[in-house]
Amino acid sequence: MTTIYNFSAGPAVLPKEVLQQAAAEMLDWHGSGMSVMEMSHRGPEFISIYRAAERDLRDLLAVPDNYRILFMQGGGLSQNAVIPMNLVGRKRDPVVDFIHTGSWSGKSIKEAARYAKVNVAASAQESRYTRVPPQSEWKLTPDAAYLHLCTNETIDGVEIDFVPEVPAGVPIVADMSSHILSRQVDVAKYGVIFGGAQKNIGPAGVTVVIVRDDLIGHALPICPSAFDWKNVAENESMFNTPPTYGIYIAGLVFQWLKRQGGIAAMEQRNIEKARLLYAALDADDFYQNRVDPQYRSRMNVPFYLRDESKNEAFLAGAKARGLLQLKGHKSVGGMRASIYNAMPIEGVQALVDYLNEFAGR
Amino acid sequence: MTTIYNFSAGPAVLPKEVLQQAAAEMLDWHGSGMSVMEMSHRGPEFISIYRAAERDLRDLLAVPDNYRILFMQGGGLSQNAVIPMNLVGRKRDPVVDFIHTGSWSGKSIKEAARYAKVNVAASAQESRYTRVPPQSEWKLTPDAAYLHLCTNETIDGVEIDFVPEVPAGVPIVADMSSHILSRQVDVAKYGVIFGGAQKNIGPAGVTVVIVRDDLIGHALPICPSAFDWKNVAENESMFNTPPTYGIYIAGLVFQWLKRQGGIAAMEQRNIEKARLLYAALDADDFYQNRVDPQYRSRMNVPFYLRDESKNEAFLAGAKARGLLQLKGHKSVGGMRASIYNAMPIEGVQALVDYLNEFAGR
Numbered sequence: 001m002t003t004i005y006n007f008s009a010g011p012a013v014l015p016k017e018v019l020q021q022a023a024a025e026m027l028d029w030h031g032s033g034m035s036v037m038e039m040s041h042r043g044p045e046f047i048s049i050y051r052a053a054e055r056d057l058r059d060l061l062a063v064p065d066n067y068r069i070l071f072m073q074g075g076g077l078s079q080n081a082v083i084p085m086n087l088v089g090r091k092r093d094p095v096v097d098f099i100h101t102g103s104w105s106g107k108s109i110k111e112a113a114r115y116a117k118v119n120v121a122a123s124a125q126e127s128r129y130t131r132v133p134p135q136s137e138w139k140l141t142p143d144a145a146y147l148h149l150c151t152n153e154t155i156d157g158v159e160i161d162f163v164p165e166v167p168a169g170v171p172i173v174a175d176m177s178s179h180i181l182s183r184q185v186d187v188a189k190y191g192v193i194f195g196g197a198q199k200n201i202g203p204a205g206v207t208v209v210i211v212r213d214d215l216i217g218h219a220l221p222i223c224p225s226a227f228d229w230k231n232v233a234e235n236e237s238m239f240n241t242p243p244t245y246g247i248y249i250a251g252l253v254f255q256w257l258k259r260q261g262g263i264a265a266m267e268q269r270n271i272e273k274a275r276l277l278y279a280a281l282d283a284d285d286f287y288q289n290r291v292d293p294q295y296r297s298r299m300n301v302p303f304y305l306r307d308e309s310k311n312e313a314f315l316a317g318a319k320a321r322g323l324l325q326l327k328g329h330k331s332v333g334g335m336r337a338s339i340y341n342a343m344p345i346e347g348v349q350a351l352v353d354y355l356n357e358f359a360g361r
Numbered sequence: 362m363t364t365i366y367n368f369s370a371g372p373a374v375l376p377k378e379v380l381q382q383a384a385a386e387m388l389d390w391h392g393s394g395m396s397v398m399e400m401s402h403r404g405p406e407f408i409s410i411y412r413a414a415e416r417d418l419r420d421l422l423a424v425p426d427n428y429r430i431l432f433m434q435g436g437g438l439s440q441n442a443v444i445p446m447n448l449v450g451r452k453r454d455p456v457v458d459f460i461h462t463g464s465w466s467g468k469s470i471k472e473a474a475r476y477a478k479v480n481v482a483a484s485a486q487e488s489r490y491t492r493v494p495p496q497s498e499w500k501l502t503p504d505a506a507y508l509h510l511c512t513n514e515t516i517d518g519v520e521i522d523f524v525p526e527v528p529a530g531v532p533i534v535a536d537m538s539s540h541i542l543s544r545q546v547d548v549a550k551y552g553v554i555f556g557g558a559q560k561n562i563g564p565a566g567v568t569v570v571i572v573r574d575d576l577i578g579h580a581l582p583i584c585p586s587a588f589d590w591k592n593v594a595e596n597e598s599m600f601n602t603p604p605t606y607g608i609y610i611a612g613l614v615f616q617w618l619k620r621q622g623g624i625a626a627m628e629q630r631n632i633e634k635a636r637l638l639y640a641a642l643d644a645d646d647f648y649q650n651r652v653d654p655q656y657r658s659r660m661n662v663p664f665y666l667r668d669e670s671k672n673e674a675f676l677a678g679a680k681a682r683g684l685l686q687l688k689g690h691k692s693v694g695g696m697r698a699s700i701y702n703a704m705p706i707e708g709v710q711a712l713v714d715y716l717n718e719f720a721g722r
Contacts (some may be wrong), residue, residue, distance in 0.1 A: 008401045039369070114585075196602060205603075225442065286462055
């Protein structure tokens with residue numbers, strides 16, 4: 001049977017070991033006689049699963065003690081509203097700064113405008129979202145409620161690989177949905193880090209929010225109580241019933257990451273995987289990735305065939321070789337290979353071999 | 362090995378056949394080479410899973426064509442905010458009517474008060490939430506934005522087994538979280554039916570909302586776009602990434618329900634299970650269920666030992682016999698047996714045998 005490699009941008013490939021363990025434990029978790037899906041979230045079995053997941057994520061990212069880790073619902077998209085609902089109440093006449101680097105930061109801008117004045121401090125629109133505007137051009141608000149960045153644009157394939165300078169006291173809010181856990185991060189430089197789980201963490205339906213203590217407790221009265229970070233933090237993410245099975249799978253992924261050597265080791269592998277793939281795309285002009293090499297994402301690699309009439313043949317040939325879900329996002333067309341943590345280097349090599357073969361190299 | 366029967370109020374027992382199928386398909390769904398967790402929500406595989414789940418739920422509840430079925434996130438608790446955000450914009454100076462029958466309707470009242478004027482048209486507080494106030498006492502608002510009912514109070518064990526008369530044009534919004542699919546319902550009598558999945562549908566993290574077409578499209582500007590029913594309905598629940606694996610499991614539960622003979626057949630079994638259990642509790646005064654027999658829930662059966670010093674011994678003996686998660690909710694104490702669709706009559710019989718044995722009958 002052909003080995004399958006799944007390049008989906010999310011929901012995305014999971015480590016095989018994780019799926020094997022989940023299958024083996026499906027009907028009886030650790031002799032409890034119950035599936036994890038059947039456990040009360042307030043029982044000792046699930047509480048132990050929850051706390052292990054929280055602790056392992058804290059270890060992996062070296063999250064400082066003055067940050068809470070929240071497991072929520074609604075995805076990154078819902079946090080685009082939940083974040084201003086929780087943060088703009090700290091200011092009179094709040095302004096939220098954004099750097100517009102692609103599709104996801106664009107969505108965040110639209111959503112935040114429901115709750116505060118929005119300032120697009122810099123935009124990559126003129127470059128068609130192929131670079132990060134240089135910091136010298138950013139027009140930041142001195143007293144902004146926060147600065148929102150999408151540090152990895154899943155659709156555009158642009159990654160912000162630095163922590164910007166910001167006016168004193170302005171928290172940086174980073175949407176890391178599609179590259180969290182793929183590289184080392186200094187959490188203390190951020191006010192909020194958030195992400196939907198369905199790329200590098202686990203199944204869709206879990207949203208991770210890492211938030212500094214002092215930013216909790218300022219929710220607007222219109223914020224639904226289930227999305228008030230204070231309620232979530234004070235109840236160990238169990239103010240309402242959490243997505244228990246998704247948290248369990250995320251916990252298995254965290255354990256797997258630890259067995260792989262943690263984030264530093266994963267980052268080295270991700271650098272190597274990205275190097276391999278971009279080199280194949282850059283070898284001649286048969287394929288094209290349009291992103292400024294300095295800002296190319298290590299996780300999401302959009303590319304185009306010079307001759308787009310060959311798109312269908314390319315995808316059919318890929319599928320025949322077990323290389324799945326390579327079609328680009330409908331808004332930008334072309335192809336996209338997402339090479340998250342759970343994509344082994346063998347999968348990238350198989351894709352590179354196919355890229356060379358299809359290009360007749 | 363002892364057979365395990367899990368009486369958790371939610372997350373709760375699932376059909377064993379469903380878990381077996383999920384385990385078998387975990388690494389490779391129908392020859393796709395992918396786990397359901399790894400599939401793009403926009404790919405043909407998951408779309409087919411989604412559409413089958415939607416269609417089967419529509420069949421089971423005989424949902425009319427002018428109702429949309431939405432699969433959302435956030436649980437019943439989040440809908441307590443999402444519902445007013447979607448419905449009160451239809452009125453100038455909106456009033457929302459509530460019948461306060463227990464803990465869950467109480468939470469709904471508090472949450473709705475953030476978005477509209479609330480009128481508690483009737484309350485069972487004086488009876489300590491052991492009955493439904495008679496309809497003759499309900500003080501309904503003629504032009505209410507909607508009337509909210511919790512048709513089964515999971516903690517208090519009170520079930521509303523009738524559809525009330527309401528002023529013309531006032532939609533009934535029913536929180537059916539803990540008894541949806543347990544009995545036949547005339548959907549056309551309601552404006553909105555909603556529920557968290559983690560009792561009678563599937564795993565926590567999926568929220569089902571069944572809403573009449575004309576009630577869609579009125580969201581307040583402060584409603585997060587991911588929770589605007591219009592966005593959800595127009596995008597087949599894929600405005601943002603849905604909780605794909607939970608929807609898949611829910612779909613397997615719907616197929617299982619069809620194999621059991623559908624809701625009419627389940628209702629007959631649920632009547633028999635409830636009859637057995639209440640009869641054992643009523644046999645003498647060793648145990649006590651305080652709910653007016655007319656309004657006793659078929660799904661959630663709270664009860665107390667006359668001598669509460671025996672509580673720990675009762676729970677320990679139950680656990681030794683494989684009868685799990687019988688402890689009552691912390692807010693009311695005592696015991697609670699939840700006997701959802703997936704609880705076989707053999708489980709109820711085992712509990713009844715133990716109740717008799719422990720009472721020395």
